[in-house]
């Protein structure tokens with residue numbers, strides 16, 4: 531049995547950011563990640579200007595990320611389109627690239643990183659069961675397993691999404707001059723009944739087409755993601771034009787039951803929830819990674835200030851900090867997935883381009 535001062539479960543942006551922060555401050559930190567090799571998580575891959583600043587503070591600059599610069603927001607609903615400039619330049623980058631750079635940085639700062647170790651359970655006594663990899667005992671535990679529940683530390687989900695859960699789907703468009711001409715330096719949000727698709731170009735020039743849709747929409751398409759994409763492309767011609775650059779619509783990655791709106795208001799002694807374990811903002815805000823980095827920063831500061839005993843204060847403070855961006859993003863998401871409200875919203879955005887900019891600003895976490 532090893533006794534690590536801080537154990538981090540999960541090597542996504544939240545876990546890696548916490549590992550970088552703690553290791554840089556000289557703490558002994560051990561991160562376990564269940565994947566053997568760093569994958570490419572289902573994510574829009576949009577890094578907001580605030581997220582880029584936070585990455586810079588962790589020692590990862592935009593040049594190293596090498597993604598596509600994003601300066602415009604384009605909103606589509608039916609035959610309506612609205613364009614506006616983002617408050618500041620953002621970036622499109624794959625999660626494989628981001629997660630690799632962040633874990634490398636954590637290791638370079640002195641964190642112990644173990645891939646291929648899945649946490650099977652957490653005991654009341656703080657012991658962490660890592661299956662064949664053995665037991666760990668931690669003074670403080672950072673829960674950074676994203677959407678995945680940890681046995682012994684499950685979250686209670688909001689009831690609002692339980693009746694028609696949200697699914698995440700992702701396909702890739704091949705890099706081509708035609709696709710670049712369509713999307714350019716924009717982040718596009720295509721809004722439709724019970725869902726949206728976010729499209730951005732990434733480091734290789736190809737497109738990440740990531741959707742959040744209600745399960746009932748997939749059921750309507752016979753349960754097949756490829757049939758759903760074909761149905762959406764036919765009903766929304768501008769989206770269809772972009773989907774035409776996807777070589778194989780059946781090569782769809784999917785995740786189930788994304789708990790939009792969840793905020794951890796409290797926590798158990800010695801356990802600090804970060805990233806999606808702390809708050810799950812509707813993804814059309816493009817701020818989930820921002821929340822991951824901001825919560826990790828605050829958790830690190832709390833641990834350095836007050837040790838494991840600071841867990842409860844940290845969780846309550848972060849829930850309050852996240853409340854406004856979550857509320858605004860929740861309202862925007864509900865409007866976006868209702869065709870009438872989406873069309874109205876796009877009409878308003880055409881007359882007042884400052885409106886989407888204001889929403890973009892108020893959905894950032896500070």
Ligand SMILES: Cc1cc2nc3c(=O)[nH]c(=O)nc-3n(C[C@H](O)[C@H](O)[C@H](O)COP(=O)(O)OP(=O)(O)OC[C@H]3O[C@@H](n4cnc5c(N)ncnc54)[C@H](O)[C@@H]3O)c2cc1C
Nearest residue numbers: 540542543544564574575576649675676698805806818819
């Ligand atoms: C459809 C969709 C689109 C999105 N688009 C964007 C976007 O464009 N921009 C943005 O900022 N955010 C976006 N998000 C949100 C963003 O992806 C998440 O908020 C972010 O990934 C949270 O980071 P995390 O580190 O908390 O969790 P994750 O990134 O999920 O990382 C968790 C890690 O923990 C590991 N893990 C899980 N269980 C265990 C275990 N038992 N033992 C060990 N390891 C474990 C996992 O393998 C994983 O590597 C999107 C989300 C969705 C669903």
